[in-house]
Amino acid sequence: MAEVITQEKSKGKQNKKLIKIDMTPMVDLNFLLLMFFMFTSSFSKPNVMDLGLPAKNDDPYPTNYNIDEKNQITFIIGENNRIFYHQSNENDLTEAGLKETDYSGVNVSKIISKAYENAPKKEIFTIIVKPTDDANYKNFVDMMDNISISKKERYGISDIKPWEKKVYENVIK
Known part of the structure; x- marks a missing residue:
């Protein structure tokens, strides 16, 4: 002492x-x-984005839904903060069918809502996000935020298909 x-x-x-x-x-x-x-003392926990991944299924042959182009909307995240969307299949996609929008939550939400309203089977309506190799992470996060704002629970992330990439490259030239 x-x-x-x-x-x-x-x-x-x-x-x-x-x-x-x-x-x-x-x-x-x-x-x-x-x-x-x-x-x-407790340290603050980092903020992370919840992707909502599906639970593991023990069934080796899960049920696959055939989602046609009317029950889905596809967003292609491109370079220079550009985003495109379409509701077409491989045979119908043209340069005019690949439309461009911006990352404003209002625009993306309106596009998703309009596609949802026109979907014949609303219970399997799916949003597909396809980032290109030139896309940046910030734009991907903005797109996921916009999907969260639109309150649609079915979405997927996929690679861009060769036929979509061909049309996309023609549009950005």
């Missing part, structure tokens, strides 16, 4: 005692308190 050291000095009639406190043990106590609070 702290030690009080006193010395007597005499100046004239009064005896004055000088008090000197040894603070060395207080340093140890401060470090002990610091370590205690560091180990008992």
